[in-house]
Amino acid sequence: MAITIDNLTQVITVPQADLTLISGTLYEMDTEVDFRQKIIAALATEECITEIDAIRHNAEVTVAGVTFARTIEIINGYSVTFTPDSQWTVRLVGSNNNIFDVENGVLNQNQVQVISQNSAGLQIVSGGIASDVWGAALSSFTVAGTMGALMNRLITVGKWLALRGGPGK
Numbered sequence: 001m002a003i004t005i006d007n008l009t010q011v012i013t014v015p016q017a018d019l020t021l022i023s024g025t026l027y028e029m030d031t032e033v034d035f036r037q038k039i040i041a042a043l044a045t046e047e048c049i050t051e052i053d054a055i056r057h058n059a060e061v062t063v064a065g066v067t068f069a070r071t072i073e074i075i076n077g078y079s080v081t082f083t084p085d086s087q088w089t090v091r092l093v094g095s096n097n098n099i100f101d102v103e104n105g106v107l108n109q110n111q112v113q114v115i116s117q118n119s120a121g122l123q124i125v126s127g128g129i130a131s132d133v134w135g136a137a138l139s140s141f142t143v144a145g146t147m148g149a150l151m152n153r154l155i156t157v158g159k160w161l162a163l164r165g166g167p168g169k
Contacts, residue, residue, distance in 0.1 A: 003038045007051045010078045011108065012039065016088060025088040031072050031095040054078040069119065072097040074106045081108040089113040 001015040018034060019027040029035055039055050042048060056073040072095045074080060080099050082090055090112060092099055100116040102109045143149055 003035070003042065005039070005042050005048060005051075005054065005078075007048060010054070010076070012054065012074070012078055012080045014080060014082050014090075016082065016084060016090075019090060022091070026091065027088065028091045028093055031092050031097050031099065032070065033094070035099075036072050036095075052076045070095045072099070074098055074101075077105075079106055079108050081110065082112040082114065085110040085112070087111050087113075089115060091115040091117065093117055 001017055003015070003018060004013045005011075006013070014029065014035070016027060018038075019029050020034075022028050036055060036057060043051065043054060053076060054074065055078075056071075056075050058071045060070045061068050074097075088111075092115065096118040097116070098104070098106050100107055100114045107114060
């Protein structure tokens with residue numbers, strides 16, 4: 001059995017038989033060879049050629065001698081189901097991807113456990129907690145018992161020690 005795409009339900013079905021057995025109930029799916037290339041081939045068939053894209057791909061890129069992994073993203077409302085619906089595990093390798101994403105409806109959760117091996121390189125963060133914390137003035141961390149107040153105090157003490165020429169002087 002091969003990977004199938006149901007264009008009416010927008011479900012991509014990945015059979016266990018198409019994956020590499022590692023040991024016991026652990027299987028591995030190369031997201032480039034075992035998945036993306038097969039999806040592209042299926043979408044190029046006569047019955048799928050007019051359908052919207054199911055996948056977005058960014059190839060590996062080398063920057064300053066470091067090669068960053070490819071990314072594969074399921075898009076346009078498509079989702080992925082691993083079969084059979086029983087207790088086994090699939091480990092995703094070969095790309096950073098969103099195949100494991102249950103919250104946003106990409107992975108149709110059943111008894112199959114999906115292990116993502118995404119690895120973050122540089123992340124663009126705009127706003128959010130990290131930006132709020134690192135961008136805040138030190139004087140704003142004054143609530144007793146918080147880590148911010150402790151850091152503020154340590155920095156203040158450190159400055160005082162530096163002015164005195166170091167501890168014990």
